[in-house]
Amino acid sequence: MSTLFDEKTPLTARRAGLVSCHHCETLSLEREKHCSCCGASLHGRKPGSLDRTWALLITAIILYIPANLLPVMRVTSMGREQADTIMGGIIYFMNTGAWYLAVVIFLASMVIPTFKLVVLTYLLLSVHRRSERKPEERMRLYRLTEIIGRWSMVDIYVVAIMVALVELGSMATIEAAPGAWAFALVVITTMTAAMSFDPRLIWDVMESPG
């Protein structure tokens, strides 16, 4: 094993009095303020991680409501107007037989954002409660959250392309609607929340004191 690893007192950088640079991963002494290799400012743990993650997460949860209730697109065709929410779009695909697209949008715009909100809340609570349960699983959840986050943006790009293409005056026009803006903000805030959470905290709270 190439690790210096003992269950009760694992040799982390922190215990060894070292700080790892966030960018170039060079280890420096913990009293240093800037990385000797790349010049970035050094932090033992992501600064204000828990506070920032909570703030972003709560913002995301609040925005999630209009993102789903308000329409993301307004289609005006021959005088008729139709506003589509995310759910409406999914149902449209199901009705027109493109079930595979219904699944794609359902996963990207409903499952993934909900998953991220739930997982981040769970991770934050587990750190606050100093939980020692299944840290490897929590790490896997965290890594998964980071990877899939961006895919929720699919619907936003769908709207962007559709508004550009369907600009045929009174025959047909598509306009973006408030739900799209709220949804884009949900994706941005959840991505930023995941990035501001420091997973090392999961392990910090488990270490035996001293």
Added chain:
Amino acid sequence: MLDPSLVIACRGCDLLHRVQPLPPHGVARCGRCGSILYRHAQHTIDQTLALCVTGILLFVLANLFPLLVFNLHGQVQEATFLTGVKTLEDQGWTGLAAIVLATGMFAPFLHLAGMIYVLLPIRLNRRLPGQALVLRIVQRLEPWSMTEVVLIGVLVAFVKLSDMATIVPGVSLYAFAALILVTAAAMTALEPRSIWERLKAQP
């Protein structure tokens, strides 16, 4: 005491590990939490530079030509990525247009351009001012570069609109797909630590 240059701390759980050489395509994972520590560097600087330059060219191409062409009863409308952004802005959704532009265009472009700024001088045995800063910016931009998501979005729009009217893929769609593959290859090509090491070494 441990020599810090031969030791790495896990990003996921801060555990210290000795850095060891890897076989081709090898990946080192943390013994405690499973996070990836480092990978075997797949490509040389030359290959990475070639990928980045190709990426930039594809980028320009993808924005000059239409992604999709929409034809409803003889009325034709073309769209590039930028016309999408402009239309959102025209409709008053400036914030949304900004997010789409930033994630679909600025971030990927700056990522590629930044990599060239960092790697090309290294290759030519010179140094340019601010390379370390540019490399840090490039690393920060990575998660915000969403070209693959844009492509899926365009494809979904394609299917959605094909009910309504005749819709034809444009040249850019293929350029965009190629751009994604090239960017993905460029991003995974070099191990970040090795770039930093080369940057540190005097020309």
